[in-house]
Amino acid sequence: MTSTISGADGVMGTKESARLLGEDPVAWRRELHRHPEPGFGEFRTACLIHDFLQERGFHVRIAEEAMSRSAIHYLDEARVAESAGRAVLSGVDERLVERMKAGGTAVVADIGPVSGPVVAFRFDMDGLPIEESESAEHLPFVEGFGSQYSGLMHACGHDGHVAMGLGLAAELARAKDGLNAGVRLIFQPAEEGTMGGAEAIVARGLVDDVRYMICCHLGLGLPTGAIVCRSNFLATSKYRVDFHGIEAHVTNDPQSGRSALLAAAAAALGLHGIAPHSEGWFSLNVGTLRAGEAVGITPARATAEFGFWAETSRVHDYLEGRAREVIVGSAKTWGVDVEQRLIGRAPASLQSETLAAIVAECASRTSGVTEVRESAAVKGGEDGNVFLKNVANRGGHGVYIGIGSDLKGNHHTANFDIDERSLRIGVGVLCDTCLQLQQTLGESLKQ
Numbered sequence: 001m002t003s004t005i006s007g008a009d010g011v012m013g014t015k016e017s018a019r020l021l022g023e024d025p026v027a028w029r030r031e032l033h034r035h036p037e038p039g040f041g042e043f044r045t046a047c048l049i050h051d052f053l054q055e056r057g058f059h060v061r062i063a064e065e066a067m068s069r070s071a072i073h074y075l076d077e078a079r080v081a082e083s084a085g086r087a088v089l090s091g092v093d094e095r096l097v098e099r100m101k102a103g104g105t106a107v108v109a110d111i112g113p114v115s116g117p118v119v120a121f122r123f124d125m126d127g128l129p130i131e132e133s134e135s136a137e138h139l140p141f142v143e144g145f146g147s148q149y150s151g152l153m154h155a156c157g158h159d160g161h162v163a164m165g166l167g168l169a170a171e172l173a174r175a176k177d178g179l180n181a182g183v184r185l186i187f188q189p190a191e192e193g194t195m196g197g198a199e200a201i202v203a204r205g206l207v208d209d210v211r212y213m214i215c216c217h218l219g220l221g222l223p224t225g226a227i228v229c230r231s232n233f234l235a236t237s238k239y240r241v242d243f244h245g246i247e248a249h250v251t252n253d254p255q256s257g258r259s260a261l262l263a264a265a266a267a268a269l270g271l272h273g274i275a276p277h278s279e280g281w282f283s284l285n286v287g288t289l290r291a292g293e294a295v296g297i298t299p300a301r302a303t304a305e306f307g308f309w310a311e312t313s314r315v316h317d318y319l320e321g322r323a324r325e326v327i328v329g330s331a332k333t334w335g336v337d338v339e340q341r342l343i344g345r346a347p348a349s350l351q352s353e354t355l356a357a358i359v360a361e362c363a364s365r366t367s368g369v370t371e372v373r374e375s376a377a378v379k380g381g382e383d384g385n386v387f388l389k390n391v392a393n394r395g396g397h398g399v400y401i402g403i404g405s406d407l408k409g410n411h412h413t414a415n416f417d418i419d420e421r422s423l424r425i426g427v428g429v430l431c432d433t434c435l436q437l438q439q440t441l442g443e444s445l446k447q
């Protein structure tokens with residue numbers, strides 16, 4: 001399948017292609033949906049965002065100016081390199097791609113007054129390693145905007161998030177001269193897996209001056225027209241565990257062998273046997289386990305990945321401690337060495353009731369909004385919480401807004417699809433809230 005913008009990727013160049021899309025969030029969402037990119041490999045997406053914002057007078061930071069790579073928990077080098085190659089072939093500015101290969105794919109853009117408190121919005125950009133459905137029921141396939149990249153799909157709505165971010169940017173560019181406080185749009189890489197995309201931006205100091213911070217997500221089980229002012233995501237951590245045993249011939253010299261496979265299997269069962277906690281719900285999952293070379297050899301290598309999601313920090317920390325004991329204990333029992341490495345993390349939700357009340361008031365006046373809920377629990381982790389926690393720790397206010405969208409297929413499945421009507425509603429809510437916060441800040445600055 002070829003790009004419907006230019007007839008073929010690269011023929012026209014993405015700058016021209018992007019201009020043709022104008023400011024329509026639906027057109028943008030479809031363009032991004034065609035080109036999903038993996039976490040930390042959002043080169044094409046970031047280049048399009050960079051060009052769009054620069055053309056509208058934003059001060060745009062990318063790569064090392066927008067994030068600190070040393071704060072990343074985990075990055076899949078091979079996937080990222082492959083994605084960079086694909087981006088260049090699709091016609092984006094090669095110099096930008098080179099800079100992002102070294103410094104990362106975050107884009108952070110400011111508009112309005114350059115000093116004083118800032119209102120910030122965060123949008124995530126990454127897709128998922130899922131093969132998109134080609135069913136006659138799946139609109140992106142039927143309408144010709146399905147993923148062009150095999151094994152990758154925007155299956156969580158982050159294409160819609162970026163489209164809403166650009167919609168908000170377009171409105172802000174028009175309102176630029178009347179802004180009382182600076183507005184910062186943060187386009188974050190690698191939300192999926194909470195691999196450290198948020199930490200990398202925070203580590204650059206880009207939320208130090210943020211007074212109000214808004215994260216948002218489409219869907220989350222809410223119908224189109226519904227808005228949740230505070231979505232409470234779970235605290236989460238993900239680990240990779242490598243067990244190192246000793247190879248041996250299983251009949252000539254079995255007593256010399258130490259099985260990494262058995263240690264890993266024992267650890268997997270032990271982890272799933274961790275007792276519940278009376279203070280809150282949690283879910284733990286050993287998601288992968290790879291081990292062994294051949295049937296006649298004691299397996300000397302095994303690797304497992306597991307994660308846990310908990311309602312509170314205390315339950316999260318309890319799990320982290322117990323998991324370590326189970327893993328070290330299993331390794332000891334089977335006589336193998338073990339290495340445990342953090343690959344993902346996000347804290348529990350820390351949100352502001354004050355800001356939630358402002359969002360509720362604005363959303364109730366926004367066109368297309370039919371229902372406003374104060375808060376809702378979401379059974380998932382989210383590194384938006386990293387931003388909210390950092391802003392709250394500095395005395396600022398943050399919320400995570402849920403933007404309802406009638407979904408076809410659940411999040412993270414091949415048939416996932418949003419209701420595109422929710423994009424304009426989302427832009428409306430974000431815009432109205434931003435303008436209200438401008439007034440609030442303007443009044444406080446006058447005092």
Ligand SMILES: [Zn+2]
Pocket residue numbers: 156157158191217
């Ligand atoms: Zn998501």
